Amino acid sequence: MNTHRYELMNAGVLADLDWLACDLVVADRADWNAAPAAALRSHAEALGLAGGDSFRTVRANQTHGDAVAVLTADHALLARTDWADLLLPRTDAMILCVPYRLGAVVTADCVPILVADTRHQWVALVHAGWRGTLARILQKTIRRMMVLGSDAKELRVWIGPCICQNHYEVDTELAARFAREFPETPEAVYGRLLNLTAINSAQARAMTIAGEHIAAANHCVFEDHPFPSYRRDGHQAGRILTRAVIRKG
Numbered sequence: 423m424n425t426h427r428y429e430l431m432n433a434g435v436l437a438d439l440d441w442l443a444c445d446l447v448v449a450d451r452a453d454w455n456a457a458p459a460a461a462l463r464s465h466a467e468a469l470g471l472a473g474g475d476s477f478r479t480v481r482a483n484q485t486h487g488d489a490v491a492v493l494t495a496d497h498a499l500l501a502r503t504d505w506a507d508l509l510l511p512r513t514d515a516m517i518l519c520v521p522y523r524l525g526a527v528v529t530a531d532c533v534p535i536l537v538a539d540t541r542h543q544w545v546a547l548v549h550a551g552w553r554g555t556l557a558r559i560l561q562k563t564i565r566r567m568m569v570l571g572s573d574a575k576e577l578r579v580w581i582g583p584c585i586c587q588n589h590y591e592v593d594t595e596l597a598a599r600f601a602r603e604f605p606e607t608p609e610a611v612y613g614r615l616l617n618l619t620a621i622n623s624a625q626a627r628a629m630t631i632a633g634e635h636i637a638a639a640n641h642c643v644f645e646d647h648p649f650p651s652y653r654r655d656g657h658q659a660g661r662i663l664t665r666a667v668i669r670k671g
């Protein structure tokens with residue numbers, strides 16, 4: 423398994439959370455297609471997990487929808503002991519509330535986002551491409567966390583590496599839809615160029631999360647070759663796995 427591990431960029435908002443371990447793993451297309459579970463499990467010791475099959479993984483199947491799953495210890499699928507690598511159907515975001523389960527978001531241009539609740543020690547993993555961003559999946563995830571008891575003051579948001587505005591041109595009609603839907607961030611739609619990081623950041627602020635508790639990697643996957651970009655690499659694109667695990671509880 424030829425995967426490479428990276429630290430999160432510009433992740434100061436998560437830095438002092440000793441209960442949360444996060445990183446990025448880049449897998450090339452062939453490895454990801456042949457053995458996604460093995461890619462997900464690689465470099466696990468760096469997250470404080472023992473190797474092999476000693477822990478379970480969980481990820482959403484990512485259909486570019488806006489459904490949010492809540493992973494508590496009594497979740498029906500987690501209770502099944504025969505699924506070490508759990509793929510949540512019809513889901514694009516999950517709120518992970520149980521320790522020692524490796525959660526991951528899988529992207530190659532889209533935006534991976536982590537939301538940490540510093541009091542409850544939960545972490546949400548969100549997949550936001552243009553469809554998810556337009557459907558306000560980050561806002562819906564944060565709202566769901568608040569229903570579960572999260573307080574905006576105790577949430578930290580990290581917006582991961584994705585395609586930047588200079589490299590993300592969409593058609594005129596879609597750009598116009600974004601401009602209509604997000605009038606509060608006019609700079610995020612420049613002609614036909616979309617800034618998904620800015621729009622997701624605005625969604626977090628709209629949920630009353632303070633600006634100093636929101637950080638963005640500001641790292642363009644199209645420009646940085648070790649990172650996969652679907653726009654640049656097409657069907658040969660690998661995947662970025664944004665991983666998080668709760669280490670206490």
Ligand SMILES: [Zn+2]
Pocket residue numbers: 585586587588589642643644645
């Ligand atoms: Zn770029």
